[in-house]
Amino acid sequence: MEGEIEKKSQQEQEQEQKQKKQYITQEELSLHNKAGDLWISIQGKVYNVTDWAKDHPGGDVPILSLAGQDVTDAFIAYHPGTAWSYLDKFFTGYHLKDFEVSEVSRDYRNLASLFSKHGLFDNKQHxxxxxxxxxxxxxxxxxxxxxxxxxxxxxxxxxxxxxxxxxxxxxxxxxxxxxxxxxxxxxxxxxxxxxxxxxxxxxxxxxxxxxxxxxxxxxxxxxxxxxxxxxxxxxxxxxxxxxxxxxxxxxxxxxxxxxxxxxxxxxxxxxxxxxxxxxxxxxxxxxxxxxxxxxxxxxxxxxxxxxxxxxxxxxxxxxxxxxxxxxxxxxxxxxxxxxxxxxxxxxxxANVYVGKPSGNDWFEKQTSGTLDISCATWMDWFFGGLQFQLEHHLFPRLPRCQLRRISPLVQDLCKKHNLPYRSLSFWExxxxxxxxxxxxxxxxxxxxxxxxxxxxxxxxxxxx
Incomplete structure (x- = not known):
């Protein structure tokens, strides 16, 4: 009986917290996309990074390009796990009301999590x-x-x-x-x-x-x-x-x-x-x-x-x-x-387009705009691993020695979602x-x- 009361009380608290959340729509978020007013969303939480843009280690260009959008996939691609702890100080108190995760993004994030779990981002092999x-x-x-x-x-x-x-x-x-x-x-x-x-x-x-x-x-x-x-x-x-x-x-x-x-x-x-x-x-x-x-x-x-x-x-x-x-x-x-x-x-x-990049189709944009160059394993040193250009674009923090290893998984994901995976010989x-x-x-x-x-x-x- 006491357990049921505690469980009910916990559910009520969660419901109250949910009701206290403040929400904004994607359209409202998109208005904060200019220098001097830069907001982004990561996993549905909205952050004001206006002042941070000038100190961002990657420069202000990525933030200016993606401001006013959900940028979860790009954030995951470019930042290690330790970066998440820095986000709290930029939190606006708002959550994204109409936040949804596409199946492609969900699979991409699962793949990134899998690589992290197996230590691929840290294994550089000298x-x-x-x-x-x-x-x-x-x-x-x-x-x-x-x-x-x-x-x-x-x-x-x-x-x-x-x-x-x-x-x-x-x-x-x-x-x-x-x-x-x-x-x-x-x-x-x-x-x-x-x-x-x-x-x-x-x-x-x-x-x-x-x-x-x-x-x-x-x-x-x-x-x-x-x-x-x-x-x-x-x-x-x-x-x-x-x-x-x-x-x-x-x-x-x-x-x-x-x-x-x-x-x-x-x-x-x-x-x-x-x-x-x-x-x-x-x-x-x-x-x-x-x-x-x-x-x-x-x-x-x-x-x-x-x-x-x-x-x-x-x-x-x-x-x-x-x-x-x-x-x-x-x-x-x-x-x-x-x-x-x-x-x-x-x-x-590869395919080209005109306009700002979109933060919620990271995987699709990289597959569309990138070609791989196929070569023998012993040629990896000559091309610096960057012949696996799509793999590198999807996971830029992944050491080059891991790119050939993850290539079959990227191919499978492209095939699953009917996205292009183009690997050509140097001559082609x-x-x-x-x-x-x-x-x-x-x-x-x-x-x-x-x-x-x-x-x-x-x-x-x-x-x-």
Whole structure:
């Protein structure tokens, strides 16, 4: 009898608490989606993250892109379990009245929970240590080839090896930006600066700024900076209507100059990729010395860049003549271009859309905008695990050594919900990409679609 009374009392208390809850609708939540008024919902609880946006470790772009929505799936994808404890201080007291979880989201969350339960997010298998060891060995061989070898072939080989070094070092920078690859966050930040700024000359701050936006708004023409290559490339004819980049805050104008370049983009794609690093260097300097943007660890990033622009020119200057210096630099650029091409293959030929990303269709958006590249297991080191691009986009905190392991589970989930899972060979992915570029190029040549006035400024301020 007493047990029944206690049970009834507990039920009454729960009912009273439920009645005391304050609710808002999805429509009301969507009104809080602008700078200075940023609300989000996670598992039906509403949080005010307006003041937090500027201090968010992932930058303010993800919050600005997803504000006014339920962002549970994106939060789970990007944050470890310890992050949940920080949410309480942002709680508004409101719950989402019409909160529902789709079957796809439910399965995705169960899969993430399963991976966490089996420790996959923490099992990194010393990949970073082995990669850093190989990068160090390659660096010593490059220096030896330049300083102590007289053969032009040795100098050419050293340049090619440097390109491979840049690729592997960039993978370490990428991994350390997504999860802690070292023993603590301090060493992790050091790994980022060394692998990114010091060894490759590309700022980890710039990479985080653009890369987080890319993940959140995968293949959105106006929100994903990794598709905004006007006036050099356009993966869709929708760019011909002059899209406004919500990331860069400017119009991507399709003028006569852009029409000319895009008309031949399927021919210029590989040559441009060979010198794409020049643009990355420019973007690094534009961000680090910008007075308009707040750059985390700006001084540390600048010091790292200065380290690169000290050793790299000095090494090149040690070559015997101008011809060999040009050959060395071009060889390193061409080899490293394989990585730039790979990243384009993962997305250029996938589906695109216009508009803000949606927080409640995380799984669907990632499958729509991503292609995998199939390869043998022994090639995982060469592609940095990122040939499993869909798996990485769905679970960005998952160490690269686990991506091949979870691939069959992701395939099964895609099949269950009738979503695309596209895994192509490197050759097929190139074919798909060139076909996409050619289609847009032929559409750009259509003279019945008049281009606006030519703005040369666009040509020298290309982003991405």
């Amino acid at each position: 990949v970073t240590s082995f990669t850093f060891l190989s990068v160090s060995l390659m660096f010593l061989l490059v220096v030896y080839g330049v300083l102590w070898c007289d053969s032009v072939w040795a100098h050419l080989g050293s340049g090619m090896l440097l390109g491979l070094l840049w690729m592997q070092s960039a993978y370490v920078g990428h991994d350390s930006g997504h999860y802690v690859v070292m023993t603590n966050k301090g060493f992790n930040k050091l790994a980022q600066i060394v692998s990114g700024n010091c060894l490759t000359g590309i700022s980890i701050a710039w990479w985080k700024w653009t890369h987080n936006a890319h993940h959140i708004a995968c293949n959105s023409l106006d929100h994903d900076p990794d598709l905004q290559h006007m006036p050099v490339f356009a993966v869709s004819s929708r760019f011909f209507n002059t899209i406004t980049s919500r990331f860069y805050g400017r119009e991507l104008k399709f003028d006569s100059f852009a029409r000319f370049l895009i008309s031949y983009q399927h021919w210029t794609f590989y040559p441009v990729m060979c010198i794409a690093r020049l643009n990355l260097y420019v973007q690094t300097f534009l961000l680090l010395f910008s007075t308009k943007r707040r750059v985390p660890d700006r001084a540390l990033n600048i010091i790292g860049i200065l380290v690169f622009w000290t050793w790299f020119p000095l090494l090149v200057s040690c070559l015997p003549n101008c011809g060999e210096r040009i050959m060395f630099v071009l060889a390193s650029f061409v080899v490293c271009s394989i990585q730039h091409i790979q990243f384009c293959l993962n997305h250029f030929a 992915a190139n074919q798909w990409t060139i076909r996409t570029l050619r289609k847009a190029a032929l559409q750009a040549r259509d003279l019945t679609n008049p281009a606006p006035q030519n703005l040369l400024w666009e040509a020298v301020n290309t982003h991405g």
